[in-house]
Amino acid sequence: MRRKVIQLGEGTHVITLPSQWARTWGIQKGSEVDVEEHGSRIEIHTENTRTRKTAQADLRFVNERTTRWLLSSLHKQGYDTIELTLDNTAQAHLVSELVRDLFIGFTIVHTTPKTLTLRAITQEIDEERDTLLRRAFLITLQQGEQLHKLLRERKQKDLFPLLDLEKQNNQLTNFCQRILNKKGHTDPAKTSFLYVITWNLEKISDDYKYLTEHFTKNTPAQETTELLYETNKLLREYYELFYSFNAKKLSALADQYRALESRIKKELPKDPVPLAHLLSLVLKIADFSASTFALHH
Template identity: 30%
Template structure:
Protein backbone atom coordinates (compact mmCIF):
# COMPACT_ATOMS: atom_id res chain seq x y z
CA UNK A 1 0.00 0.00 0.00
CA UNK A 2 1.50 3.32 -1.09
CA UNK A 3 0.55 6.82 -0.02
CA UNK A 4 1.59 10.15 -1.52
CA UNK A 5 2.98 12.66 0.96
CA UNK A 6 1.29 16.09 0.86
CA UNK A 7 2.42 19.25 2.59
CA UNK A 8 0.83 18.32 5.89
CA UNK A 9 4.13 16.82 7.07
CA UNK A 10 4.54 18.93 10.19
CA UNK A 11 5.12 18.56 13.92
CA UNK A 12 2.27 20.69 15.23
CA UNK A 13 0.78 17.83 17.23
CA UNK A 14 4.04 16.07 18.08
CA UNK A 15 4.34 15.05 21.73
CA UNK A 16 7.14 12.60 22.40
CA UNK A 17 6.23 10.01 25.01
CA UNK A 18 9.79 8.68 25.12
CA UNK A 19 13.18 10.12 24.24
CA UNK A 20 13.38 8.02 21.07
CA UNK A 21 10.52 6.90 18.83
CA UNK A 22 7.12 6.81 20.52
CA UNK A 23 4.93 9.75 19.48
CA UNK A 24 1.26 10.71 19.43
CA UNK A 25 -0.64 12.08 16.46
CA UNK A 26 -4.12 13.54 16.10
CA UNK A 27 -6.27 12.06 13.36
CA UNK A 28 -7.70 14.66 10.94
CA UNK A 29 -10.68 13.98 8.68
CA UNK A 30 -10.53 15.13 5.04
CA UNK A 31 -13.81 14.52 3.29
CA UNK A 32 -16.37 11.87 4.22
CA UNK A 33 -14.06 8.83 4.16
CA UNK A 34 -10.43 9.94 4.47
CA UNK A 35 -8.52 10.11 7.75
CA UNK A 36 -4.95 11.49 7.85
CA UNK A 37 -2.12 11.93 10.31
CA UNK A 38 1.08 13.95 9.96
CA UNK A 39 4.54 12.39 9.71
CA UNK A 40 7.11 13.42 12.35
CA UNK A 41 9.28 16.18 10.88
CA UNK A 42 12.50 14.65 12.24
CA UNK A 43 11.77 11.30 10.57
CA UNK A 44 10.75 13.02 7.32
CA UNK A 45 14.00 15.00 7.21
CA UNK A 46 16.10 11.95 8.09
CA UNK A 47 14.64 10.04 5.13
CA UNK A 48 14.53 13.06 2.81
CA UNK A 49 10.74 12.87 2.48
CA UNK A 50 9.30 15.73 0.41
CA UNK A 51 5.86 16.76 -0.80
CA UNK A 52 4.66 14.34 -3.47
CA UNK A 53 6.91 11.47 -2.36
CA UNK A 54 5.39 8.06 -1.64
CA UNK A 55 5.74 6.03 1.55
CA UNK A 56 4.76 2.42 2.20
CA UNK A 57 2.09 1.58 4.79
CA UNK A 58 2.10 -2.00 6.09
CA UNK A 59 -0.81 -3.00 8.36
CA UNK A 60 0.39 -5.16 11.23
CA UNK A 61 -1.47 -6.94 14.00
CA UNK A 62 0.16 -4.63 16.55
CA UNK A 63 -0.12 -1.42 14.50
CA UNK A 64 0.88 0.28 11.25
CA UNK A 65 4.43 0.26 9.85
CA UNK A 66 5.47 3.27 7.74
CA UNK A 67 8.67 3.16 5.70
CA UNK A 68 10.14 4.46 2.47
CA UNK A 69 9.99 2.45 -0.78
CA UNK A 70 13.74 1.93 -0.44
CA UNK A 71 13.21 -0.12 2.71
CA UNK A 72 14.59 0.47 6.19
CA UNK A 73 17.81 2.43 6.09
CA UNK A 74 20.99 1.11 7.70
CA UNK A 75 24.07 3.27 8.15
CA UNK A 76 27.54 2.22 7.11
CA UNK A 77 29.29 0.16 9.78
CA UNK A 78 32.93 -0.31 10.73
CA UNK A 79 33.95 -3.65 12.24
CA UNK A 80 37.35 -4.22 13.85
CA UNK A 81 38.26 -7.95 13.84
CA UNK A 82 41.96 -7.49 14.61
CA UNK A 83 43.04 -10.16 17.08
CA UNK A 84 39.65 -11.92 17.02
CA UNK A 85 39.39 -15.63 16.30
CA UNK A 86 36.11 -17.54 16.42
CA UNK A 87 33.87 -14.49 16.77
CA UNK A 88 35.22 -12.55 13.76
CA UNK A 89 33.21 -14.24 11.01
CA UNK A 90 30.13 -14.44 13.25
CA UNK A 91 30.29 -10.69 13.95
CA UNK A 92 30.50 -9.94 10.25
CA UNK A 93 27.61 -12.30 9.41
CA UNK A 94 25.52 -10.62 12.13
CA UNK A 95 25.91 -7.24 10.40
CA UNK A 96 24.86 -8.84 7.12
CA UNK A 97 21.75 -10.35 8.71
CA UNK A 98 20.99 -7.06 10.47
CA UNK A 99 20.68 -5.35 7.08
CA UNK A 100 23.78 -3.20 6.66
CA UNK A 101 24.60 -2.38 3.04
CA UNK A 102 28.17 -1.18 3.51
CA UNK A 103 30.83 -2.41 5.95
CA UNK A 104 34.42 -1.30 6.51
CA UNK A 105 36.46 -4.14 7.96
CA UNK A 106 39.71 -3.67 9.88
CA UNK A 107 42.03 -6.70 9.95
CA UNK A 108 45.73 -7.40 10.54
CA UNK A 109 46.70 -10.73 8.97
CA UNK A 110 45.94 -13.09 6.10
CA UNK A 111 44.07 -15.60 8.28
CA UNK A 112 41.55 -12.96 9.37
CA UNK A 113 41.09 -11.86 5.77
CA UNK A 114 40.60 -15.43 4.58
CA UNK A 115 37.90 -16.12 7.19
CA UNK A 116 35.91 -13.06 6.11
CA UNK A 117 36.27 -13.82 2.41
CA UNK A 118 35.02 -17.35 3.06
CA UNK A 119 32.02 -15.96 4.96
CA UNK A 120 31.19 -13.55 2.12
CA UNK A 121 31.36 -16.30 -0.50
CA UNK A 122 29.49 -18.98 1.47
CA UNK A 123 26.96 -17.06 3.55
CA UNK A 124 26.33 -13.50 2.31
CA UNK A 125 24.33 -13.27 -0.91
CA UNK A 126 24.74 -9.88 -2.59
CA UNK A 127 27.91 -8.80 -0.77
CA UNK A 128 31.13 -8.09 -2.66
CA UNK A 129 34.53 -6.62 -1.76
CA UNK A 130 34.78 -3.29 -3.61
CA UNK A 131 38.18 -2.10 -2.33
CA UNK A 132 41.04 -3.37 -0.21
CA UNK A 133 44.23 -2.07 1.46
CA UNK A 134 46.85 -3.72 3.67
CA UNK A 135 44.55 -3.64 6.71
CA UNK A 136 41.05 -2.62 5.54
CA UNK A 137 38.34 -4.03 3.28
CA UNK A 138 35.33 -2.16 1.92
CA UNK A 139 32.35 -4.47 1.47
CA UNK A 140 29.12 -3.39 -0.18
CA UNK A 141 25.81 -4.84 -1.24
CA UNK A 142 25.82 -4.90 -5.04
CA UNK A 143 22.51 -6.72 -5.65
CA UNK A 144 19.28 -5.55 -4.08
CA UNK A 145 17.02 -7.57 -1.81
CA UNK A 146 13.68 -8.80 -3.07
CA UNK A 147 11.11 -8.85 -0.30
CA UNK A 148 8.57 -10.25 -2.78
CA UNK A 149 10.69 -13.39 -3.22
CA UNK A 150 10.79 -14.13 0.51
CA UNK A 151 8.21 -16.93 0.46
CA UNK A 152 10.06 -18.64 -2.40
CA UNK A 153 13.34 -18.45 -0.48
CA UNK A 154 11.73 -19.78 2.71
CA UNK A 155 10.35 -22.74 0.78
CA UNK A 156 13.81 -23.31 -0.66
CA UNK A 157 15.15 -23.73 2.88
CA UNK A 158 12.54 -26.41 3.54
CA UNK A 159 13.35 -27.98 0.15
CA UNK A 160 17.05 -28.29 0.98
CA UNK A 161 16.28 -29.60 4.46
CA UNK A 162 13.97 -32.22 2.96
CA UNK A 163 16.69 -33.20 0.48
CA UNK A 164 19.20 -33.56 3.31
CA UNK A 165 16.83 -35.78 5.33
CA UNK A 166 16.21 -38.07 2.36
CA UNK A 167 19.83 -38.23 1.23
CA UNK A 168 21.04 -38.84 4.79
CA UNK A 169 18.71 -41.82 5.05
CA UNK A 170 19.96 -43.21 1.74
CA UNK A 171 23.60 -42.67 2.73
CA UNK A 172 23.12 -44.35 6.11
CA UNK A 173 21.37 -47.36 4.58
CA UNK A 174 24.35 -48.00 2.30
CA UNK A 175 27.00 -46.54 4.63
CA UNK A 176 28.11 -44.40 1.69
CA UNK A 177 30.90 -42.14 2.92
CA UNK A 178 30.95 -40.12 -0.29
CA UNK A 179 27.24 -39.39 0.21
CA UNK A 180 27.89 -38.31 3.81
CA UNK A 181 30.41 -35.77 2.52
CA UNK A 182 27.92 -34.42 -0.04
CA UNK A 183 25.31 -33.99 2.68
CA UNK A 184 27.81 -32.07 4.79
CA UNK A 185 28.40 -29.67 1.89
CA UNK A 186 24.63 -29.19 1.39
CA UNK A 187 24.49 -27.38 4.71
CA UNK A 188 26.13 -24.37 3.04
CA UNK A 189 23.04 -23.87 0.86
CA UNK A 190 20.80 -23.85 3.92
CA UNK A 191 23.05 -21.39 5.76
CA UNK A 192 23.19 -19.01 2.81
CA UNK A 193 19.42 -19.02 2.28
CA UNK A 194 18.74 -18.65 6.01
CA UNK A 195 21.07 -15.65 6.26
CA UNK A 196 19.46 -14.01 3.24
CA UNK A 197 15.94 -14.55 4.61
CA UNK A 198 16.89 -13.11 8.01
CA UNK A 199 18.39 -10.09 6.27
CA UNK A 200 15.12 -9.53 4.40
CA UNK A 201 13.09 -9.79 7.62
CA UNK A 202 15.33 -7.28 9.40
CA UNK A 203 15.51 -4.87 6.48
CA UNK A 204 11.97 -4.97 5.12
CA UNK A 205 9.72 -6.96 7.44
CA UNK A 206 7.04 -9.32 6.14
CA UNK A 207 3.36 -8.35 6.08
CA UNK A 208 2.22 -11.92 5.30
CA UNK A 209 3.22 -13.11 8.76
CA UNK A 210 1.92 -12.17 12.18
CA UNK A 211 5.28 -11.46 13.82
CA UNK A 212 8.68 -10.58 12.37
CA UNK A 213 10.55 -11.68 15.54
CA UNK A 214 8.82 -15.08 15.44
CA UNK A 215 9.54 -15.42 11.73
CA UNK A 216 13.21 -14.59 12.30
CA UNK A 217 13.37 -17.20 15.08
CA UNK A 218 11.80 -19.84 12.83
CA UNK A 219 14.43 -19.23 10.13
CA UNK A 220 17.22 -19.36 12.71
CA UNK A 221 15.95 -22.68 14.06
CA UNK A 222 15.63 -24.12 10.55
CA UNK A 223 19.31 -23.39 10.07
CA UNK A 224 20.06 -25.18 13.34
CA UNK A 225 18.06 -28.21 12.17
CA UNK A 226 20.35 -28.25 9.15
CA UNK A 227 23.34 -28.13 11.50
CA UNK A 228 22.02 -31.18 13.37
CA UNK A 229 21.81 -33.21 10.16
CA UNK A 230 25.29 -31.93 9.31
CA UNK A 231 26.58 -33.27 12.64
CA UNK A 232 24.74 -36.57 12.14
CA UNK A 233 26.46 -37.09 8.77
CA UNK A 234 29.81 -36.19 10.34
CA UNK A 235 29.22 -38.76 13.09
CA UNK A 236 28.43 -41.51 10.56
CA UNK A 237 31.44 -40.54 8.45
CA UNK A 238 33.70 -41.30 11.42
CA UNK A 239 32.19 -44.73 12.09
CA UNK A 240 34.30 -47.84 11.63
CA UNK A 241 31.16 -50.00 11.21
CA UNK A 242 27.92 -49.44 9.25
CA UNK A 243 24.96 -47.95 11.15
CA UNK A 244 22.80 -50.51 12.91
CA UNK A 245 19.26 -51.23 11.72
CA UNK A 246 17.95 -49.63 14.91
CA UNK A 247 19.84 -46.38 14.21
CA UNK A 248 18.60 -46.28 10.59
CA UNK A 249 15.04 -46.80 11.82
CA UNK A 250 15.47 -43.98 14.35
CA UNK A 251 16.68 -41.74 11.52
CA UNK A 252 13.66 -42.62 9.38
CA UNK A 253 11.31 -41.82 12.27
CA UNK A 254 13.07 -38.47 12.75
CA UNK A 255 12.64 -37.70 9.05
CA UNK A 256 8.91 -38.49 9.24
CA UNK A 257 8.58 -36.08 12.15
CA UNK A 258 10.36 -33.40 10.12
CA UNK A 259 7.93 -33.94 7.23
CA UNK A 260 5.00 -33.57 9.62
CA UNK A 261 6.58 -30.36 10.92
CA UNK A 262 6.96 -29.02 7.37
CA UNK A 263 3.31 -29.77 6.62
CA UNK A 264 2.22 -27.98 9.77
CA UNK A 265 4.23 -24.90 8.75
CA UNK A 266 2.58 -24.65 5.32
CA UNK A 267 -0.85 -26.16 6.05
CA UNK A 268 -1.38 -25.12 9.65
CA UNK A 269 -4.13 -26.33 11.92
CA UNK A 270 -4.26 -26.86 15.67
CA UNK A 271 -5.07 -30.55 15.15
CA UNK A 272 -1.99 -31.04 12.97
CA UNK A 273 0.20 -29.25 15.49
CA UNK A 274 -1.23 -31.38 18.28
CA UNK A 275 -0.46 -34.54 16.30
CA UNK A 276 3.09 -33.30 15.66
CA UNK A 277 3.69 -32.80 19.38
CA UNK A 278 2.31 -36.26 20.14
CA UNK A 279 4.75 -37.75 17.59
CA UNK A 280 7.64 -35.83 19.10
CA UNK A 281 6.96 -36.72 22.71
CA UNK A 282 6.34 -40.40 21.92
CA UNK A 283 9.64 -40.52 20.00
CA UNK A 284 11.57 -38.74 22.76
CA UNK A 285 10.20 -41.01 25.51
CA UNK A 286 10.85 -44.24 23.59
CA UNK A 287 14.31 -43.40 22.27
CA UNK A 288 15.54 -41.88 25.54
CA UNK A 289 14.53 -45.03 27.45
CA UNK A 290 16.46 -47.18 24.96
CA UNK A 291 19.73 -45.21 25.17
CA UNK A 292 21.33 -47.53 27.75
CA UNK A 293 20.86 -50.56 25.47
CA UNK A 294 22.49 -49.00 22.38
CA UNK A 295 25.89 -50.01 20.97
CA UNK A 296 28.57 -47.47 21.80
CA UNK A 297 28.83 -46.10 18.24
CA UNK A 298 25.06 -45.46 18.11
CA UNK A 299 24.96 -43.24 21.20
CA UNK A 300 26.21 -39.95 19.72
CA UNK A 301 24.17 -40.11 16.46
CA UNK A 302 21.07 -41.09 18.45
CA UNK A 303 21.56 -38.10 20.74
CA UNK A 304 21.75 -35.87 17.65
CA UNK A 305 18.43 -37.26 16.42
CA UNK A 306 16.90 -36.76 19.87
CA UNK A 307 18.05 -33.13 19.80
CA UNK A 308 16.55 -32.74 16.32
CA UNK A 309 13.12 -33.91 17.42
CA UNK A 310 13.32 -31.87 20.63
CA UNK A 311 14.05 -28.74 18.58
CA UNK A 312 11.05 -29.42 16.34
CA UNK A 313 8.85 -29.86 19.42
CA UNK A 314 10.17 -26.63 20.94
CA UNK A 315 9.11 -24.70 17.82
CA UNK A 316 5.42 -25.21 18.64
CA UNK A 317 5.27 -21.81 20.35
CA UNK A 318 6.71 -20.05 17.29
CA UNK A 319 4.23 -21.82 15.00
CA UNK A 320 1.35 -20.80 17.27
CA UNK A 321 2.54 -17.18 17.30
CA UNK A 322 2.88 -17.04 13.51
CA UNK A 323 -0.67 -18.33 13.16
CA UNK A 324 -2.29 -16.47 16.06
Protein backbone atom coordinates in the same frame (compact mmCIF):
# COMPACT_ATOMS: atom_id res chain seq x y z
CA MET B 1 5.57 6.55 20.97
CA ARG B 2 2.80 9.11 21.29
CA ARG B 3 1.99 11.99 18.96
CA LYS B 4 -0.34 14.97 19.41
CA VAL B 5 -2.93 15.54 16.70
CA ILE B 6 -2.79 18.93 14.97
CA GLN B 7 -5.95 20.29 13.39
CA LEU B 8 -5.70 22.13 10.07
CA GLY B 9 -9.01 23.60 9.00
CA GLU B 10 -12.28 22.00 9.96
CA GLY B 11 -11.84 18.44 8.71
CA THR B 12 -8.08 17.81 8.51
CA HIS B 13 -6.08 16.28 11.34
CA VAL B 14 -2.30 15.90 11.14
CA ILE B 15 0.35 14.00 13.09
CA THR B 16 4.12 14.16 12.58
CA LEU B 17 6.11 11.11 11.45
CA PRO B 18 9.05 9.91 13.58
CA SER B 19 12.13 11.62 12.18
CA GLN B 20 14.35 8.52 12.41
CA TRP B 21 11.81 6.43 10.51
CA ALA B 22 11.47 9.14 7.85
CA ARG B 23 15.26 9.32 7.40
CA THR B 24 15.64 5.54 7.30
CA TRP B 25 13.03 5.16 4.56
CA GLY B 26 13.84 8.31 2.60
CA ILE B 27 10.59 10.15 3.34
CA GLN B 28 10.78 13.77 2.21
CA LYS B 29 8.43 16.63 1.41
CA GLY B 30 6.09 15.43 -1.32
CA SER B 31 6.70 11.70 -0.65
CA GLU B 32 3.66 9.46 -0.76
CA VAL B 33 2.88 6.88 1.93
CA ASP B 34 0.09 4.33 2.21
CA VAL B 35 -2.30 4.59 5.15
CA GLU B 36 -4.48 1.64 6.16
CA GLU B 37 -7.19 1.56 8.83
CA HIS B 38 -7.36 -1.35 11.29
CA GLY B 39 -10.12 -0.53 13.74
CA SER B 40 -8.65 1.80 16.37
CA ARG B 41 -5.22 1.58 14.71
CA ILE B 42 -3.81 3.01 11.51
CA GLU B 43 -0.79 1.65 9.65
CA ILE B 44 1.54 3.84 7.61
CA HIS B 45 3.99 2.24 5.19
CA THR B 46 6.05 3.13 2.15
CA GLU B 47 7.26 1.44 -1.01
CA ASN B 48 10.61 3.22 -0.66
CA THR B 49 13.74 1.17 -0.11
CA ARG B 50 15.60 1.63 3.14
CA THR B 51 18.55 4.02 3.07
CA ARG B 52 21.87 2.16 2.88
CA LYS B 53 23.60 1.47 6.18
CA THR B 54 27.35 1.24 6.77
CA ALA B 55 29.16 -0.53 9.60
CA GLN B 56 32.82 -0.59 10.61
CA ALA B 57 34.48 -3.46 12.47
CA ASP B 58 38.02 -3.95 13.76
CA LEU B 59 39.09 -7.58 13.41
CA ARG B 60 42.69 -7.14 14.59
CA PHE B 61 42.09 -8.54 18.06
CA VAL B 62 39.52 -11.30 17.47
CA ASN B 63 39.91 -14.98 16.60
CA GLU B 64 38.38 -16.88 13.68
CA ARG B 65 35.24 -17.97 15.53
CA THR B 66 34.48 -14.44 16.70
CA THR B 67 35.13 -13.09 13.20
CA ARG B 68 32.50 -15.45 11.83
CA TRP B 69 29.97 -14.41 14.48
CA LEU B 70 30.67 -10.72 14.01
CA LEU B 71 30.31 -10.72 10.21
CA SER B 72 27.24 -12.94 10.29
CA SER B 73 25.64 -10.54 12.78
CA LEU B 74 26.37 -7.47 10.64
CA HIS B 75 25.02 -9.20 7.55
CA LYS B 76 21.82 -10.29 9.30
CA GLN B 77 21.30 -6.83 10.79
CA GLY B 78 20.94 -5.46 7.27
CA TYR B 79 24.10 -3.41 6.76
CA ASP B 80 24.78 -2.73 3.08
CA THR B 81 28.44 -1.75 3.40
CA ILE B 82 30.83 -3.34 5.90
CA GLU B 83 34.28 -1.79 6.31
CA LEU B 84 36.81 -4.07 8.01
CA THR B 85 40.21 -3.45 9.56
CA LEU B 86 42.39 -6.57 9.40
CA ASP B 87 45.42 -7.94 11.19
CA ASN B 88 46.82 -10.32 8.59
CA THR B 89 46.24 -12.05 5.25
CA ALA B 90 44.69 -15.08 6.97
CA GLN B 91 41.79 -12.87 8.06
CA ALA B 92 41.41 -11.59 4.50
CA HIS B 93 41.14 -15.18 3.24
CA LEU B 94 38.56 -15.98 5.93
CA VAL B 95 36.44 -12.95 4.98
CA SER B 96 36.64 -13.94 1.31
CA GLU B 97 35.48 -17.44 2.22
CA LEU B 98 32.52 -16.07 4.20
CA VAL B 99 31.48 -13.75 1.37
CA ARG B 100 31.61 -16.67 -1.07
CA ASP B 101 29.89 -19.28 1.10
CA LEU B 102 27.51 -17.31 3.30
CA PHE B 103 26.61 -13.80 2.15
CA ILE B 104 24.21 -13.91 -0.78
CA GLY B 105 24.41 -10.73 -2.86
CA PHE B 106 27.65 -9.40 -1.28
CA THR B 107 31.03 -8.82 -2.87
CA ILE B 108 34.38 -7.33 -1.89
CA VAL B 109 34.61 -3.91 -3.55
CA HIS B 110 37.83 -2.55 -2.06
CA THR B 111 40.92 -4.11 -0.56
CA THR B 112 44.26 -2.98 0.89
CA PRO B 113 46.81 -4.97 2.92
CA LYS B 114 44.98 -3.96 6.13
CA THR B 115 41.37 -3.28 5.09
CA LEU B 116 38.47 -4.85 3.21
CA THR B 117 35.16 -3.30 2.18
CA LEU B 118 32.13 -5.51 1.54
CA ARG B 119 29.04 -4.22 -0.23
CA ALA B 120 25.59 -5.57 -1.05
CA ILE B 121 25.08 -5.55 -4.82
CA THR B 122 21.53 -6.94 -4.88
CA GLN B 123 18.21 -5.55 -3.71
CA GLU B 124 16.25 -7.63 -1.19
CA ILE B 125 12.56 -8.07 -1.93
CA ASP B 126 9.89 -9.72 0.21
CA GLU B 127 9.00 -12.31 -2.43
CA GLU B 128 12.59 -13.58 -2.31
CA ARG B 129 12.28 -14.28 1.40
CA ASP B 130 9.37 -16.68 0.93
CA THR B 131 11.05 -18.49 -1.97
CA LEU B 132 14.38 -18.81 -0.15
CA LEU B 133 12.79 -20.01 3.08
CA ARG B 134 10.99 -22.80 1.24
CA ARG B 135 14.26 -23.69 -0.48
CA ALA B 136 16.01 -23.81 2.92
CA PHE B 137 13.34 -26.22 4.19
CA LEU B 138 13.81 -28.47 1.15
CA ILE B 139 17.60 -28.50 1.48
CA THR B 140 17.33 -29.43 5.16
CA LEU B 141 14.90 -32.24 4.31
CA GLN B 142 17.36 -33.42 1.68
CA GLN B 143 20.15 -33.48 4.28
CA GLY B 144 18.24 -35.89 6.50
CA GLU B 145 16.66 -38.06 3.85
CA GLN B 146 19.86 -38.50 1.84
CA LEU B 147 21.76 -39.29 5.03
CA HIS B 148 19.28 -42.04 5.91
CA LYS B 149 19.34 -43.44 2.36
CA LEU B 150 23.15 -43.67 2.26
CA LEU B 151 23.35 -45.23 5.72
CA ARG B 152 20.72 -47.80 4.83
CA GLU B 153 22.68 -48.65 1.66
CA ARG B 154 25.95 -48.75 3.67
CA LYS B 155 27.53 -46.05 1.47
CA GLN B 156 29.23 -44.04 4.22
CA LYS B 157 32.02 -43.04 1.84
CA ASP B 158 29.44 -41.01 -0.10
CA LEU B 159 28.38 -38.89 2.89
CA PHE B 160 30.87 -36.04 2.46
CA PRO B 161 28.95 -34.12 -0.27
CA LEU B 162 26.03 -33.80 2.15
CA LEU B 163 28.13 -31.42 4.25
CA ASP B 164 27.82 -28.80 1.50
CA LEU B 165 24.04 -28.76 2.00
CA GLU B 166 24.53 -27.22 5.44
CA LYS B 167 26.43 -24.32 3.83
CA GLN B 168 23.56 -23.81 1.39
CA ASN B 169 21.13 -23.76 4.29
CA ASN B 170 23.27 -21.12 6.02
CA GLN B 171 23.25 -18.93 2.92
CA LEU B 172 19.49 -19.07 2.59
CA THR B 173 18.51 -18.72 6.25
CA ASN B 174 21.00 -15.86 6.79
CA PHE B 175 19.56 -13.99 3.83
CA CYS B 176 15.99 -14.56 5.06
CA GLN B 177 16.98 -13.19 8.48
CA ARG B 178 18.58 -10.20 6.77
CA ILE B 179 15.35 -9.42 4.89
CA LEU B 180 13.29 -9.78 8.07
CA ASN B 181 15.59 -7.41 9.97
CA LYS B 182 15.47 -4.85 7.16
CA LYS B 183 11.80 -5.04 6.21
CA GLY B 184 9.98 -7.28 8.66
CA HIS B 185 6.86 -9.30 7.93
CA THR B 186 3.93 -7.60 6.21
CA ASP B 187 2.20 -8.04 9.56
CA PRO B 188 4.74 -6.58 12.03
CA ALA B 189 3.38 -8.72 14.88
CA LYS B 190 4.48 -11.84 12.99
CA THR B 191 8.06 -10.82 12.25
CA SER B 192 9.53 -12.37 15.39
CA PHE B 193 7.70 -15.68 14.84
CA LEU B 194 8.99 -16.04 11.29
CA TYR B 195 12.48 -15.10 12.47
CA VAL B 196 12.37 -17.85 15.12
CA ILE B 197 11.39 -20.43 12.50
CA THR B 198 14.19 -19.32 10.17
CA TRP B 199 16.77 -19.34 12.98
CA ASN B 200 15.57 -22.76 14.17
CA LEU B 201 15.78 -24.22 10.67
CA GLU B 202 19.45 -23.26 10.49
CA LYS B 203 20.10 -25.01 13.83
CA ILE B 204 18.34 -28.17 12.59
CA SER B 205 20.64 -28.17 9.57
CA ASP B 206 23.60 -27.96 11.96
CA ASP B 207 22.43 -31.10 13.77
CA TYR B 208 22.18 -32.97 10.47
CA LYS B 209 25.73 -31.82 9.70
CA TYR B 210 26.98 -33.14 13.05
CA LEU B 211 25.27 -36.49 12.39
CA THR B 212 26.81 -36.69 8.94
CA GLU B 213 30.28 -35.94 10.30
CA HIS B 214 29.82 -38.64 12.96
CA PHE B 215 28.73 -41.28 10.47
CA THR B 216 31.69 -40.66 8.17
CA LYS B 217 33.74 -42.35 10.91
CA ASN B 218 31.21 -44.55 12.74
CA THR B 219 28.65 -47.18 11.75
CA PRO B 220 25.15 -46.54 13.11
CA ALA B 221 23.18 -49.07 15.09
CA GLN B 222 20.09 -50.36 13.26
CA GLU B 223 17.74 -48.71 15.76
CA THR B 224 19.56 -45.39 15.28
CA THR B 225 18.99 -45.59 11.52
CA GLU B 226 15.30 -46.29 12.10
CA LEU B 227 15.02 -43.34 14.50
CA LEU B 228 16.70 -41.10 11.92
CA TYR B 229 13.99 -42.14 9.45
CA GLU B 230 11.26 -41.25 11.95
CA THR B 231 12.92 -37.90 12.71
CA ASN B 232 13.07 -37.08 9.00
CA LYS B 233 9.41 -37.99 8.69
CA LEU B 234 8.51 -35.67 11.56
CA LEU B 235 10.41 -32.77 9.95
CA ARG B 236 8.70 -33.33 6.60
CA GLU B 237 5.28 -33.33 8.26
CA TYR B 238 6.07 -30.06 10.05
CA TYR B 239 7.21 -28.60 6.72
CA GLU B 240 3.90 -29.59 5.11
CA LEU B 241 2.03 -28.17 8.10
CA PHE B 242 3.89 -24.86 7.79
CA TYR B 243 2.67 -24.41 4.20
CA SER B 244 -0.79 -25.93 4.74
CA PHE B 245 -1.73 -25.26 8.34
CA ASN B 246 -4.27 -27.35 10.19
CA ALA B 247 -4.68 -27.20 13.96
CA LYS B 248 -5.85 -30.82 14.15
CA LYS B 249 -2.71 -31.96 12.34
CA LEU B 250 -0.59 -29.88 14.71
CA SER B 251 -2.11 -31.75 17.66
CA ALA B 252 -1.34 -35.10 16.00
CA LEU B 253 2.27 -34.04 15.36
CA ALA B 254 2.63 -33.10 19.03
CA ASP B 255 1.71 -36.68 19.95
CA GLN B 256 4.20 -38.04 17.39
CA TYR B 257 6.93 -35.79 18.75
CA ARG B 258 6.41 -36.97 22.33
CA ALA B 259 6.43 -40.63 21.31
CA LEU B 260 9.61 -40.20 19.23
CA GLU B 261 11.33 -38.27 22.01
CA SER B 262 10.56 -41.11 24.41
CA ARG B 263 11.94 -43.75 22.02
CA ILE B 264 15.19 -41.84 21.49
CA LYS B 265 15.71 -41.33 25.22
CA LYS B 266 15.19 -45.05 25.81
CA GLU B 267 17.86 -45.98 23.25
CA LEU B 268 20.26 -43.16 24.13
CA PRO B 269 22.70 -45.23 26.26
CA LYS B 270 23.20 -47.70 23.40
CA ASP B 271 24.41 -45.18 20.80
CA PRO B 272 24.83 -41.90 22.71
CA VAL B 273 26.51 -39.51 20.26
CA PRO B 274 24.20 -39.78 17.23
CA LEU B 275 21.11 -40.23 19.38
CA ALA B 276 21.95 -37.06 21.30
CA HIS B 277 21.96 -35.21 17.97
CA LEU B 278 18.68 -36.86 16.99
CA LEU B 279 17.12 -35.86 20.30
CA SER B 280 18.28 -32.29 19.70
CA LEU B 281 16.74 -32.43 16.23
CA VAL B 282 13.39 -33.64 17.50
CA LEU B 283 13.25 -30.94 20.18
CA LYS B 284 14.04 -28.23 17.62
CA ILE B 285 11.43 -29.56 15.20
CA ALA B 286 8.84 -29.38 17.99
CA ASP B 287 9.91 -25.79 18.62
CA PHE B 288 8.34 -24.86 15.27
CA SER B 289 4.89 -25.43 16.75
CA ALA B 290 4.08 -22.22 18.62
CA SER B 291 5.55 -19.92 15.97
CA THR B 292 3.80 -21.82 13.17
CA PHE B 293 0.49 -21.47 14.98
CA ALA B 294 1.10 -17.74 15.54
CA LEU B 295 1.87 -17.16 11.86
CA HIS B 296 -1.39 -18.78 10.79
CA HIS B 297 -3.63 -17.42 13.54
